[in-house]
Amino acid sequence: MLPVTVMLLVLLLLFVASISLLFFLPSKYLKAPLLLRRPHPPGPKGLPLIGNLHQFDPLKTHIYFFELSKNYGPLVYLKLGLVPTIVVSSPKLAKEVLKTQDQVFCSRPTFVSLQKMSYDGLNLAFAPYNECYKEMRKVCVTHLFSSKRVQSFSWIRKEEVSRMIRIISSLSSESKLVDLSALLLSLPNAIICRIGFGKNYNDDEILKSRFQGLLRETQDTSTTFFLADYFSYMGWVDKMSGASSKLEKVCKVLDEFYQELIDQHLDSYKQKSYQEQDIIDVLLQLRQEQKLPFNLTLDHIKGILFDLFVAGTDTSAATMGWAMTELMKNPHVMRKVQEEVRIMFKEQKSSNTLIQEEQLHSLTYLKAVVKETLRLHPPVPLLIPRQTMQECTLGGYQIKRGTLVYINAWATGRDPESWENPEIFMPERFIGRTVDYKGFDFELIPFGAGRRGCPGMVLGVTTIELALANLLCFFDWELPTLMKREDIDMDFAPGITILKKNALCLKATKVIGLE
Template sequence: MLSLLVLLVLCLTLPLIVFFHKHRTIRPHHIPGPKGLPIIGNLHQLDISNLYLQFSQFSKIYGPIFSLQLGLRQAIVVSSAEIAKEVLKNNDLVFSNRPVSYGQKILTYNASEIVFSPYNELWREIKKNCVVHIFSSKRVSSYSSIRKFEVKKMIQKIYEHIDSSVYTNLSELLISLSSTIICRIAFRRSYEDNGIETSKFHDMLHEFQALLAECYFCDYIPFMGWIDKLRGLHGRLERNFKEFDELYQEIIDEHLDPNRQHDDDEDIVDVLLQLKKSRSFSFDLTFDHVKGVITDILVAATDTTSATSVWAMTALIKNPRVMKIVQEEIRSSRVKKYILDEDDIRNFPYLKAVIKETLRLYLPAPLLVPRESSEKCTIGGYQIPARTIVYVNAWTLQRDPNIWKNPEEFYPERFLDNSINFLGQDFELIPFGAGRRICPGIPMAVASLELILANLLYSFDWKLPDGLLKEDIDTEMLPGITQHKKNPLCLVAKIPM
């Protein structure tokens, strides 16, 4: 195999040199950036496991906007709120497209969904209908009983195993909870406590997330796409796509069964199939479109909610002062019940500030989702050519000392005296993006997040396992589009005195 690879590389050397000289590209109007090599550009310098940290270091050298050469593709990285506003608001239409990614296209039915779809009429109609029929306040509220039921089960599970010497693996528990809530909302299934089936489902999710985050040579150097095949990526993509496609088809068939018995509450698949049947679109909505939207909801919602919940509890256990304040706010209210519901937590300003501060420091997607310019424009005083990939390093701008006082400190009070929010209007806090491509599922994510955290903090006091100090709790992140905590968060739950 090694000799074959060497032979292939030698055979390709001369054509590559000719191709490079014929198709070489120049940095967009001399935007500063790290120097790269012929053909591959800066690809050899990048580590996909911590791109946001690398880009943050580059921004200290080259400024709040710098350029990269990713094979034959040009890219810029934006690291300040001011320039992010130029991209995501002033030139939002120009930057509403997505760069094409081989892995994403395979896994999302040729981008027949919301997150990775190109900016076109199909995307506009799918998003509009999803916002109206799936992510509306009324629809999100209709699922409140599911969220409450599953959170109650989680609290009961912790109670059953509570003991001064037994710790709770909150990372595992919250990932399971988030996926169960979304699966029940999306298609009335639960993969909790189902043994082999549960394990297989979560393995499928993990593999999907890993494949989304992979770097595919064919995206940047098309004539070297064979490397992706040699790395086994094609086979992994085909297997994972087939597994999910079979699952989705089984779910759709169940929903189309005329003898199916169910209550009056519609799940998301019901809604999508009704939209397909009623021909609410100007184009023919296919089952692939339905499966693509399910993919977005299943993966994005599970990932962001579980990751943010874990980061919030991580920050609180490392900051006992904040933990005490937020628990006093929740427990001093007139509410006295076993489980808090969504009406109970509307007037907890400090809890909401804790969530904002968590999303500031530990946002789920530090680089958001990349965009691509559809035409030439000017950003930060530089001319940006069409088809330039744009990364917005939200991780860096949300820790900008020119905006935030003591930016590395977890200090929720900073949000009590101002109106800054994460809805895409305040560019110093954009964990869900902004503009046309802002995440449409914010209401659903926030509803789950608030309910989960409020009940964890209301029902239990949380301590570190014996022998551990708060300084021992790490904040390292796993690679991926969504940044999960690398090591599980394990804490001891105690019944409040």
């Protein structure tokens, strides 16, 4: 983050400059007829030039936006420096943005840090909407995250979940507390390392430490405030503050890591079977075959690896962590979902010692628990921001080309017109109801929708359901001694992905008769 003193000084100077400017502007500009002014949605008043930049906590932006929607309605206008911005907080308007006018709203802003780390938008998540993006999405949907490809990774998910269960069993036998937050964060890291890079995360302490360090640096840098994002002519301040040089260093280290991984695959990817291929293997094979309608470069491949870093790890961990937190706060739901998974396991048990992926389809209530968790705790509460590609009308207001667009998935999941008792964790609301998270029901959009919907959704949800099913089947969970349900905090850590701030540490008791 930019040092607070530097930030405050710059904002103060901009404010003074803007006030001075008012005295020198010709009166004709200050008294322009109202009919000539383009209407925009309601929103809080900002200061001249800096707009609303000073008004909200960047660590809790989704909550601030939600509170604004209560005062100004589901479409709120802000001015972040020189950037016109709107915030969408209702399913109806989200549908307009993500479906009806998707082609108008489907580009991305060119934020300094994300553009640099994504090789100038050669990835998927942060690329502007253009021909390159369209082709890269086809590659991801067809070759990387298709149902067939996700299924080919099932043995990896099974091994890593089995490893987690063994660790918990060992801690349980020694009557030690289980740091569930740490285990649930390690699980997707291990899976992504294996399916993405062909590396065994848990058997290589050097890789594990390096991966964790790079992941932290990537996340920190992704959320760093750059003045140039809101004042195009203020890039020099980012250089003076050290933010630009830090970004350069992080990108250099990441690039070296990606290149090292790619180099390790160059001599082996041609000899691997479909089941053995990781994502780097697939991309190198596509590059070598040259059958794509564009030139797939190493920078494209590195851009996809950046996506795996940002979107493939913390998001799954966050959902699993919040699910277990809500279950501990709602023991009647815990009992109900445990009963479902245990009955299913006993009825279908063969020689398997774990619940298998092919058994998940019958766990209706578990799936409802996952949906309810995603409703109340979307891992990315503000979907990755969009940018309008042309002038348009939304909610009766004129929206300029180049407007920054935030969709508050955290707010749509709490919309009282869509959800009864929206603040209550109640999975039953999904039983017998067709509402799903796949991008067709806009009151539940944790993975976005339309042209920018998350292509890795199936991979993420499969991991979440498999891990939770086995955690709930084979262990009873209790709070530490003297701790009550009311003591369980719901604080979250800062970042693009909303992880639980304080570790969830629980006592696990292995259920006899299910081994």
